[in-house]
Amino acid sequence: MKRWLIENAILITMDPQRPVVNGWMAVEGTAIAAIGDGAAPEKEKRTAEETIDGRGHLFMPGLINTHGHAAMTLLRGLADDLNLQDWLQNHMWPMEAKFTGDDVYWGTSLAAAEMILSGTTTFVDMYDHMDRVAEVVRDSGLRASLTRGVIGLCPPDVQQAKLDNAVGFAKDWHGEADGRIQVMMSPHAPYTCPPDYIEKIVAAAHELGLPLHTHMSETEAEVEQNVRDYGVRPVEHLDRLGLFSRPALVAHAVHLTDEEIALLANRNVAVSHNPVSNLKLASGVARVPELLRAGVTVSLGTDGAASNNNLDLFEEIRMAALLHKGVSKVPTVVPAAEALRLGTSYGAKAIGLEGVTGMLKPGLKADFIAVSIEKAHFVPATDYVSHLVYAASGADVAHMWVDGRQLMRNRELLTLDVERIRREAQRCFERLRA
């Protein structure tokens, strides 16, 4: 296995034991082998097959996007500034109904390119035609947790076919691409899946030993509908259906009572906070300071590009740091270091990859990015964690490695043909719109 070295580096490790290291990092094969302060030891230099001078960059774990629908990049900018039901029923769903496997392949490829260009090394994707998504993950070199999101508002045989499809996908792809692909099971949402269908999906997750992912309490209206239909709010409803009996990740979780927050904490349910999408769709502002205080693992997601409208997770990190201060009127909530954890180490924990990715630490996978600091907005050199959160953007990411393999060098993509992807995505969009 190739062992190589980065010298003269500022490492923002996200490891609470040693958050910032001015020194060196050795990578062997797919993993981080060693990290140290100051100059690299002679032994490391002799062993290294290649040495990179880290000056002018910050090295940090790749970002982790814990909720999205990658292929929806094809619908970016198609319909903005509309009421949610109008947006969904008259614009998104009619277009999505036309999506073929080819559309999903190129839309996801566009998303993969955009994520690499903005520093995301691991992403969660809930969609359809998941085989084609998995192909993109395999070929792009990214790490992902993939899940066939199933909507159960259909006859029992169609429900069963969808569940079979999700189970088949899990059997085919969980652990594939050198372990870079993980699979979750996903009832789309409590308001789109009847209770007995959710129970079947939970049973399948138990059989397969997989985590569960779902949309939950994104809007006030769906919470009210849950109470009308089932007599309880969504957290209690899902808890009764067993959704939290497996490791679970819920997206949005905007509208929560104190009791619901306590129950999520008690059941070790992780939350994917999607602040930009929640603002754009006017869903509201999640109670992130309270969730964090209760000990809930909060991570960050972009949601689909149609409600964001980009996949730059640096923007979610900054939004998480800014929004909750302004809305709560407490300037000390979600400080910069915490916001950066939401986008890295907490993201890994939220999808069961704690100890695998999300930190720079010996033994963890070599999933990391180099952020160029030779830019006006990184001056002066006061506090690089602050600069990453409050001043940086995805465009500052120069290099990326995942599983020890370089995916981007000086903003050039090494595994994807971005010009072809842009062309094919445009072609897919034009066919869908026709």
Added chain:
Amino acid sequence: MKRWLIENAILITMDPQRPVVNGWMAVEGTAIAAIGDGAAPEKEKRTAEETIDGRGHLFMPGLINTHGHAAMTLLRGLADDLNLQDWLQNHMWPMEAKFTGDDVYWGTSLAAAEMILSGTTTFVDMYDHMDRVAEVVRDSGLRASLTRGVIGLCPPDVQQAKLDNAVGFAKDWHGEADGRIQVMMSPHAPYTCPPDYIEKIVAAAHELGLPLHTHMSETEAEVEQNVRDYGVRPVEHLDRLGLFSRPALVAHAVHLTDEEIALLANRNVAVSHNPVSNLKLASGVARVPELLRAGVTVSLGTDGAASNNNLDLFEEIRMAALLHKGVSKVPTVVPAAEALRLGTSYGAKAIGLEGVTGMLKPGLKADFIAVSIEKAHFVPATDYVSHLVYAASGADVAHMWVDGRQLMRNRELLTLDVERIRREAQRCFERLRA
């Protein structure tokens, strides 16, 4: 005067008569000479001394940042996530007290570099050592409205010296640099200037024929203090002192009653909305939908880099489009086109430059930028106004012209030595911190 031509261009003009033009634009000297659809006429091609192929770019008016303290870039990242009074009294003010003219020159140069790199062609600056700020504007080629912000919590002779300094600056610099520099008069805020001092500054503005600028109602605490000290809220207080008897621009305006909004509209007072700074300092969320509905001219400011922490106005545009939807729970407020107007045409109006800059229109100054769209996050080509607002960042700006002169070409600064500026700004910061 040189006449030159851009062909094959998508022009996002911000001109309500013809918002998007697929065609060409001719520039003569400092101004836009003509705009047309389709292919450029033969006569234009013959007359043009130079022709630029606009393919792969959107051309739009340069952004207008209507509130800031440019030299505060030197304090970027110095102290974040603190309570406002702690931040101001223990971190900002002690450092700022040490600022020399040299610090202001290099801090402002850093800000100018950052603004050019992110698409801002015109900025408002309220600070001290304004001669040095004016030098940066003159030499960088930017357009600016500059103002010596005076704090009146001092003995009468010091008050008078500050006012004399502000008047002297106005006499020396208003209309200089080929008219690119305008000057305003600025009492810092109602809570830092006694009423009689504000009246003196208003009188000076009348004598000089200049607009007025001030901070107003940024925090709830200062509104309460105003009521305690003067028996009325800040808008009525400033109205009584004559501040709105000249064209006026107030920064922040976060905490307003319906009556105050009506009074601002009635007096034609413009507002500089600073959403990122207001969130970061936990000041709250301004009532922008209500201000716009009342007919108030709302524009956008970054505020100083210490409370933002960058000067990328694309971020303010996106934040204005997102934040008010989420907080009001109405997804149709501040739609994309309106958000873009806040950062361009409304910005020009807010500082008395309507008909001068802020649109692409024959007769207006040639202040514009070219945004590269050959990027993943600009695909598919659905709606470029949406993409500029919801997907773009300052890093997408490739070229800039101000007053017909090119300031940036392919992200290379043509008037500023950014490497030297970064070095000098770092040196200034280290001396200040020592």
